[in-house]
Amino acid sequence: MTVKTEAARGTLTYSKMRGMVAILIAFMKQRRMGLNDFIQKIANNSYACKHPEVQSILKISQPQEPELMNANPSPPPSPSQQINLGPSSNPHAKPSDFHFLKVIGKGSFGKVLLARHKAEEAFYAVKVLQKKAILKKKEEKHIMSERNVLLKNVKHPFLVGLHFSFQTADKLYFVLDYINGGELFYHLQRERCFLEPRARFYAAEIASALGYLHSLNIVYRDLKPENILLDSQGHIVLTDFGLCKENIEHNGTTSTFCGTPEYLAPEVLHKQPYDRTVDWWCLGAVLYEMLYGLPPFYSRNTAEMYDNILNKPLQLKPNITNSARHLLEGLLQKDRTKRLGAKEDFLEIKNHIFFSLINWDDLINKKITPPFNPNVSGPSDLRHFDPEFTEEPVPNSIGRSPDSILITASVKEAAEAFLGFSYAPPMDSFL
Numbered sequence: 001m002t003v004k005t006e007a008a009r010g011t012l013t014y015s016k017m018r019g020m021v022a023i024l025i026a027f028m029k030q031r032r033m034g035l036n037d038f039i040q041k042i043a044n045n046s047y048a049c050k051h052p053e054v055q056s057i058l059k060i061s062q063p064q065e066p067e068l069m070n071a072n073p074s075p076p077p078s079p080s081q082q083i084n085l086g087p088s089s090n091p092h093a094k095p096s097d098f099h100f101l102k103v104i105g106k107g108s109f110g111k112v113l114l115a116r117h118k119a120e121e122a123f124y125a126v127k128v129l130q131k132k133a134i135l136k137k138k139e140e141k142h143i144m145s146e147r148n149v150l151l152k153n154v155k156h157p158f159l160v161g162l163h164f165s166f167q168t169a170d171k172l173y174f175v176l177d178y179i180n181g182g183e184l185f186y187h188l189q190r191e192r193c194f195l196e197p198r199a200r201f202y203a204a205e206i207a208s209a210l211g212y213l214h215s216l217n218i219v220y221r222d223l224k225p226e227n228i229l230l231d232s233q234g235h236i237v238l239t240d241f242g243l244c245k246e247n248i249e250h251n252g253t254t255s256t257f258c259g260t261p262e263y264l265a266p267e268v269l270h271k272q273p274y275d276r277t278v279d280w281w282c283l284g285a286v287l288y289e290m291l292y293g294l295p296p297f298y299s300r301n302t303a304e305m306y307d308n309i310l311n312k313p314l315q316l317k318p319n320i321t322n323s324a325r326h327l328l329e330g331l332l333q334k335d336r337t338k339r340l341g342a343k344e345d346f347l348e349i350k351n352h353i354f355f356s357l358i359n360w361d362d363l364i365n366k367k368i369t370p371p372f373n374p375n376v377s378g379p380s381d382l383r384h385f386d387p388e389f390t391e392e393p394v395p396n397s398i399g400r401s402p403d404s405i406l407i408t409a410s411v412k413e414a415a416e417a418f419l420g421f422s423y424a425p426p427m428d429s430f431l
Contacts, residue, residue: 093166095173095398098126103392104180104385107240109133109143110171113394114178114379123379124163127174128398134172143172149218149241150174157366158209160229160239171398179237181230181374182384184290188225192293196324198371199290202228203283204358205236210279211346219275223282224260225289230384234370261302262295266310266334280341280349284331291320296332310334327354 098115105112110129117124134143150162161177184202188194194202206228213220222240229237265281267274288296297308314332316325330340330352341348350360362368374384382390 093164093173093175095168095171098124100126100394100398101380102382102385103389103394104382105389106392108137109139111395111398113398114382115175116379123178125176125178127176129172129174131167131170131172146174146241149213150176156209156212157364158205158236158238159212160237176239177237178379179229179231179239180376180379180381180384181232181234183226184228184230184236184286185225186384186386187230187372188289188293194290196291196321199287199324200354200358201368201371202236202290203287204355204360204363206238206283206286207346207349207355208360208364209236209238210283211349214276214279214345220279220282222260222263223279223286224263225286228286230370230372230374232374232376233366234373235366261305262298264306264309265336267336269306269310274336276345277336277339277342280331280339281336283349284328287324288328288332291324292317296328321354323352323354323356327352 097119098117100113100115102114103111104114104125107127107129110127110133112125112127115124115126116122129143134140150160155161160179163175163177165172165174167173206223210220210223220238220241223238227238227240229239231237263282263285265274265278268278285295296314297305297312299305299308314329316328320328327340331349333339336342340352349355359368376383
C-alpha cells in the first residue's frame with residue numbers, strides 16, 4: 001500500500017508513514033516530560049548509555065546547585081536549610097477564596113487550574129504545587145527563583161504576571177494571569193509550521209521578554225514552545241520561571257545542567273560554564289521550529305540528537321529568506337563567544353536585518369496587530385487547551401484550607417521549608 005502526497009517527490013509507503021507517526025508520537029511524549037524524568041529514562045536504556053556523549057552527560061554526581069536530575073528524597077530541612085520566601089504581606093489568602101473550575105496544565109510538582117476568585121469574580125490561572133514533591137527532588141531554590149522572578153516582572157507585557165501567592169500546610173499556590181490563547185506548542189502541533197511574518201512577530205516579542213530578563217541579570221534557561229503562551233489577542237506571554245538563574249551579570253556565567261533536551265545549547269551539554277547567550281541559542285531553536293516544524297537538531301534517538309547539537313553543522317532548507325537564514329546561523333552558533341548576542345545582548349538581536357520591519361516601540365506597547373487571533377469568546381473558552389488536561393477532574397484536595405488537612409509530621413516538615421510564602425506585588429510598572 002502506498003499513500004500519495006503532494007509534498008513528497010515520490011510515494012510514501014504505509015510502513016514509512018507508520019514510522020513517521022511513531023516518531024511524532026514519541027516526540028510529543030518526550031516534550032511533555034520533565035528533564036529529570038527524561039534523563040532517568042535514558043539512564044535505564046542500555047543502548048543509549050553506551051554512547052560516550054550520553055555517558056558524559058549522565059555523570060553529574062556532584063552538581064554545584066540543586067539539579068533536576070537529583071531524584072533522591074531529601075531529609076527533613078534543618079533550620080539552616082529553611083527557605084524564607086519573604087514577608088507574609090497577604091496572610092489571609094486561602095484556597096477557599098476560589099472556585100477551582102478546570103485543570104489547564106500539569107507539571108512535575110502539581111497542576112495549573114482555571115479559578116474564579118469568589119469576591120472579585122476575576123479569573124486566574126492558579127499553579128498548585130505539592131511541597132513534598134518539591135522537597136523530594138530538592139527543588140526549593142527553583143521555586144524561590146520562580147517567585148522572585150515573577151515578583152520582578154509583573155508588569156512586562158510579554159511575561160506572565162503574579163497577583164499573589166500563599167501556602168497551606170502541604171501546598172504552594174501561585175495566583176497568575178489567566179492566559180487562554182493556547183501554548184505555542186499547541187498551535188505548532190496543529191499547523192506544523194508558521195509563515196515567516198508570523199514567526200518574526202513571535203520571535204520579536206520573545207526576544208523583547210528575554211532582553212528584559214537579561215536587563216535584570218536573569219537568565220531564563222528554559223525557552224521552548226510549551227512555555228510560550230498566546231493571550232486572547234494573540235500576543236506572546238512567557239511563563240514558567242522555575243529554571244531562571246538570578247544575579248548573572250553581563251559577563252557572568254553559571255554551570256547548572258538544566259533545560260529541555262531538544263533545546264540544550266552545546267556549552268550546557270559540555271558541562272562548561274555558560275552565560276545569557278544560552279537564551280539566544282534557545283530563541284534560535286524555537287524560531288527554527290516555527291519555520292520548519294521540528295527543533296534544529298532533533299532526533300528520536302537521544303544520543304544522536306545530543307551528538308547533532310555538539311557536532312552536526314546547522315542545515316537550513318532553501319525555503320526561508322536570506323535574513324532568516326543569517327539570523328538562525330547567528331543564534332545557533334555552537335561557539336557561544338561568536339553567537340549573536342554575545343557582545344551587546346538584546347541590542348544585537350533587535351538590530352538584526354530580520355527584524356528591520358519591526359517597530360520595537362509599537363511592539364512593546366502592543367500596537368502591532370498579531371498575525372493570528374485565537375478568537376476566544378471569554379474566560380470559559382478552553383478550545384486552545386489540551387483535552388488531556390481539561391477533561392481531568394479537579395482534585396477535591398486543591399481547594400482545602402489548612403484547617404481541613406490532617407497535619408502529619410511530613411506535612412509539618414514541608415510547611416517549615418517554605419517560611420513566609422505569601423506575597424502581593426507592588427503596583428509599580430517596569431516602564
